[in-house]
Amino acid sequence: MKAPVRLAALLAGALLSTVSARAAPVLLISVDGLRPADIVEAEARGVAVPNLRRMMATGAWASGVTGILPTLTYPSHTTLLTGVTPARHGIDNNISFDPLNINQVGWQWYAADVRVPTLWSAARAAGLRTVNVHWPVSVGAPVDVNLPQIWRTGHDDDRKLLRALATPGILDTLEHDLGRYAQGIDESVEADQNRIRFAEALITREKPALTTIYLASVDHVEHQFGPGTPQAFAAIASNDAMIGQLVATARKAQPGVTVVVVSDHGFEAVTTDVNIYAPFIAAGLIGFGTDGRVASWEAEPWLMGGSAAIVLARPKDTALASKVSALLDKLAADPEMGIARIIDRAAIAKLGGARSASFMIEFKPGFEAGKVPTAAKTTPSSYKGMHGYFPTGRAMDASLFVDGPNLTRRGNLGVIDERAIAPSIARILGVRLPDAEVRPAF
Incomplete structure (x- = not known):
């Protein structure tokens, strides 16, 4: 029995060596909320983005990236790192479902909740070194050098x-x-500039096969x-300058690096907040205790x-489902609720x-x-822009710009699926991502 075990180990080692030998480094930069048209039509819109425009000229780009539910x-x-939908990877929302409000608005920070392999874990399995700066759902991730995204209050205890x-x-x-690292809760342009400096230092020091970095300020603004x-537009221009700075550092440290700039979703302008809780409270579906907190x-x-x-x-419980379905039908018939459509489990x-x-x-555009x-039933919106709508509308399209020596396609890729990005990066890295649901796009 010992000989087959040794043979299996030798074959696994040979495969690992083959995968690692053909690996090419990747720098994956996410600009949260970056709309593709703001770059593709930058000149007409008056947006100064020379670095991303240069990537368009020499590399590949998507006119739109169809996102996942919810956007x-x-x-x-998580889809950008796995190539699968939330139904499979398990990160269904930004915040965890907390019906009794005991988690103090806890976000889904923890990589342990991801149910499928990620680019990080695939790189580790192939013996490749990884660096992460502030990527969502990265606490406890299988990353060699990790500055995960997490915050609670912005207090120094964070x-x-x-x-x-x-x-x-x-x-x-x-x-x-470099001085103090930016607080996780800080989503300003200045905080992103801080994180870029830390990413530059790590790339120069570690020369990783895969670097992931997340920039929050465009979404915030x-x-x-x-x-x-x-x-x-000013925030987008600032992010473009940061990208140019980081890419220059990465190419100096790793001349063959492929740069992939993505976003996660698009944006809609909003004017109206809709109180969707109140009808459920009135119907007795949510109960409160004497302390004013949700009790049932x-x-x-x-x-x-x-x-x-x-x-x-x-x-x-079919009776409960029917009761809720009837309530939702009633809400959808009320134009003040701003509901575009309701879908069921199927x-x-x-x-x-x-x-x-x-x-x-x-919700309809303009409502959140x-x-x-x-x-009240409706109030002026707390935000001026929002996402999270269904991915079927083009306003929710995300962005992709990529440049490097190992692309299979260049120029306009058209509209691609967000799930195609992770397997494309896996191909460049020379690693396996078998759970990915669609083929590589570049």
């Missing part, structure tokens, strides 16, 4: 939390030369001021920006959405899910 940051970034969760000693080393505004629930909305999932406490499954959702609501259960 939110954490589910989308710095201790990050230090405990990052690769041991890395923050002390980097902060000695588009929420605050709306997409297509002077403030949004049978069905509750799980907010997703431009959409909301409806989760049932007993999904197989349609959610077809779109690869949350397996825990029995229904999903999509309000967060305050005691608010």
